[in-house]
Amino acid sequence: MPLIAIEEHWSMPDLTAALHALPQPDESLVLGEMGDNQERLKDLEAGRMAAMDAQGIDLSILALIPPGTQSLPPKEALTLSRSANDVAAAAVARHPARFRSLSTLPMSSPKDVAPELERAAGMGHVGTMVYGRSGDLFLDDPAYDEFFGAASELGQPVFLHPQLPSAAVRDASYRGFDPMTELALAAFGWGWHMETATAALRLILRGTFDRHPDLQVVLGHWGEMLLFWLDRADSISRIAGLPRSVSDYIRSNFYITNSGMLNPALLQHALSVTSVDRLIFSTDYPFQGPTNEEIRSFMAHFSSEAERQQFAFRNAASLFGIDV
Numbered sequence: 518m519p520l521i522a523i524e525e526h527w528s529m530p531d532l533t534a535a536l537h538a539l540p541q542p543d544e545s546l547v548l549g550e551m552g553d554n555q556e557r558l559k560d561l562e563a564g565r566m567a568a569m570d571a572q573g574i575d576l577s578i579l580a581l582i583p584p585g586t587q588s589l590p591p592k593e594a595l596t597l598s599r600s601a602n603d604v605a606a607a608a609v610a611r612h613p614a615r616f617r618s619l620s621t622l623p624m625s626s627p628k629d630v631a632p633e634l635e636r637a638a639g640m641g642h643v644g645t646m647v648y649g650r651s652g653d654l655f656l657d658d659p660a661y662d663e664f665f666g667a668a669s670e671l672g673q674p675v676f677l678h679p680q681l682p683s684a685a686v687r688d689a690s691y692r693g694f695d696p697m698t699e700l701a702l703a704a705f706g707w708g709w710h711m712e713t714a715t716a717a718l719r720l721i722l723r724g725t726f727d728r729h730p731d732l733q734v735v736l737g738h739w740g741e742m743l744l745f746w747l748d749r750a751d752s753i754s755r756i757a758g759l760p761r762s763v764s765d766y767i768r769s770n771f772y773i774t775n776s777g778m779l780n781p782a783l784l785q786h787a788l789s790v791t792s793v794d795r796l797i798f799s800t801d802y803p804f805q806g807p808t809n810e811e812i813r814s815f816m817a818h819f820s821s822e823a824e825r826q827q828f829a830f831r832n833a834a835s836l837f838g839i840d841v
Contacts, residue, residue, distance in 0.1 A: 520812070523676075523774055524578070524737055524802075526558060526580055529597075529601050532581070536588065554804070578644075580619040581601055581621050585598075586598045587624045592626070594625045606640040617643045620644070625652060631664045634668060634673060646678050648679075649680060649713055650712075657719040657722075657725060662725075674772070675733070675735070678713070679709030682711075705804075713736065714742045722753065736771055740767075744787055747764045747790055771791075771795065773787055779812065793827050794832055796827070797832045816828070
């Protein structure tokens with residue numbers, strides 16, 4: 518059975534340097550520099566493919582580590598987004614049997630986002646990865662509606678990835694500990710996922726999917742907690758004047774990936790609120806490292822071979838237009 522992993526991160530030294538040079542660098546950059554992560558992230562050649570082979574992964578969909586180019590000034594964001602898309606496309610061209618890629622977009626320059634998405638799609642990128650906020654601009658701001666229209670028209674799925682909360686939110690909710698505990702709490706331990714769930718919910722409430730009904734968004738980490746709060750989130754639908762429930766948008770406009778989290782309880786809950794044709798495998802490389810044995814053991818929790826195949830490769834192939 519083939520295995521496609523859709524959230525497999527990489528990094529580009531020029532971009533990393535630019536992010537570190539900002540007056541207030543994104544603190545989550547340190548996560549990509551722990552242990553051997555830095556070397557693993559830069560490797561788009563034999564080392565990465567050896568890691569894929571060890572896990573039994575046939576094809577990886579590459580995506581830059583957070584925060585992408587989103588925290589850079591507009592001109593620099595455009596230059597480095599284009600460069601990143603060129604580098605990723607070249608890696609795919611060298612290894613077409615092993616890689617596909619998600620594009621990087623200059624979200625701090627809204628007027629350049631749709632044109633770069635179109636350019637990247639023309640180069641063969643199969644989707645794009647963005648974040649819920651660029652500076653003070655939320656992803657659901659009308660400034661980005663042209664982008665969502667282009668993504669829908671081009672058939673480019675949008676992966677909505679976690680990012681650190683704003684400084685104001687961090688000061689209000691995530692301070693009072695040592696620096697690494699504060700970062701863990703605001704990032705992978707909690708804050709990342711609340712931020713992403715909120716960004717997804719805002720897109721729904723803004724009517725994004727009513728204007729662009731074919732738009733497809735991917736959420737990692739089993740839906741960034743949103744799947745577990747749909748009973749309450751649905752109660753906003755009528756107040757916001759939506760024609761459908763939040764749950765209905767989740768089932769028709771969102772795909773969910775596990776991001777390397779192989780907990781059968783999370784799988785069963787996801788299956789209880791959405792359908793198996795909306796679930797896709799990923800490892801969140803290199804931050805999660807499930808072994809081949811652990812992956813195959815997890816697959817046994819699906820009720821049939823057909824469902825296993827949907828999760829392992831068929832849903833990803835269909836969503837991202839990959840021939841398998």
